[in-house]
Amino acid sequence: MADPSRKEYPDTQALIAAEMPDYPSFIFSERELRACAKTFQDGFDGLVTYAVKANPEEHVISVLADTGLKAFDVASPAEMELVHRIAPQAALHYNNPVKSRREIIAAQDLYGVKSYAIDNQAELDQLAAIVTPSRDVEMTIRFKAGKARKAYDFGTKFGISENGAIDLVKAADALGYTVSLCFHVGSQCEESYAYERHIHAAGRIAKKSGVAIKRLNVGGGFPAAYPSSGAPPLDRYFESIERALKKTFGSNRPEMIVEPGRAMVTPSTSLLLRVKHVRGGRNVYVNDGAYGALMEIKFMPIVPAVRVWRGAELVTDKTRPFILFGPTCDSYDSLDQPFDLPQSIQEDDYIEMAQMGAYTQASTTAFNGFATRQQFFADKIFM
Ligand SMILES: Cc1ncc(COP(=O)(O)O)c(C=O)c1O
Secondary structure, eight states: OOOOTTEEESSSSHHHHHHHHOEEEEEEOOOHHHHHHHHHHOSSSSSSOEEEGGOHHHHHHHHHHTTTTEEEESSSHHHHHHHHOOTTTSSEOOSSSOHHHHHHHHHHHHOOOOEEEESHHHHHHHHHHTTOOOOEEEEEEEEEEOOOSSSOOGGGOOOOOOOHHHHHHHHHHHHEEEEEEEOOSSOOOOTTTTHHHHHHEEEEHHHHHHHHOOEEEOOOOOOOOOTTTTOOOOOHHHHHHHHHHHHTTTTTTOOEEOSSSSHHGGGGEEEEEEEEEETTTEEEESSSTTTTTTTTHHHHHOOOOOEEEETTTTTOSSSEEEEEEEESTTTTTTTTOOOOEEETTTTEEEEEESSSSSSSSGGOOOOOOOOOOOOEEESSOOO
């Protein structure tokens, strides 16, 4: 049944005219999310899943389930509960290598999880004490194989070396689990060859361990097309993966999984912020910042496309660089990267940022009491 509280508009202009929102507002387009899901479903030859952490909003999970996604990468029991409630048939891949015994018990007993990722012998021991080894349970060994040109280096925290992975694969197999492999090249990876390098390493791990690898999960890391990104289009990544699979496994490839977060959800949400005031003709104070929707932009050199509204009219005068400050009473709450904004920008204008679907809503805080953000829906959103 349609949700009567859902506020839906044709576009941002109609939304502003009707609502004049004073809180930071996320604008979601179901059409754009379906288009991203289709890009992965058409381009990737294997099981397409979604890394819930990138945007755990209920509307995101339910649209993705409706597009036919049959599995989700979850990092915690709370994410399991969310997916289980919305898509009870979906498989849950517990691919966060950091787990407590209580969380493993919840995963197994409450949510029926049968797929776990690990990157250390201690984790295998911890899991084996709770999850009875059986070929019905998948133990996915997360390995790393060199750095890539990307925004985040996950290798500092996750992934076992190639040689370590060989031993861990053998150990998981000897216990009686079904064994798979996974890697994550790093989020916003702007180099498609990173996937090829990791797939070649997966081939060597499989060969040297002598264990039949059931599935190979190529993780997330696929880039969003921010204006500040130098990444090639996603097709290039799918081609790289296909080329490496052919070369490494020939006709004997494992079943394949992909679990994008960022690239799946980035284009489907824009962010509408309101100007609280402008100081010194240079500093613009807005109603969300580093403790909210701009948390990732605070420490990443991402610059989204922006446009400015005065009431329901676009402001089109000449632009120049401004510094953005968030609403909290804290000096950390500002952004280093300048934003090109109309030089007439003033109190109560709206700044709309495109491609804000990933790692924005997922990491808002209530710091200083700035807890409220609104959700709107629009068919056509700012890209
Ligand atoms: C295990 C795992 N899979 C997938 C993802 C999604 O990565 P991305 O948002 O770069 O696609 C992450 C992100 O942290 C992750 O930890």
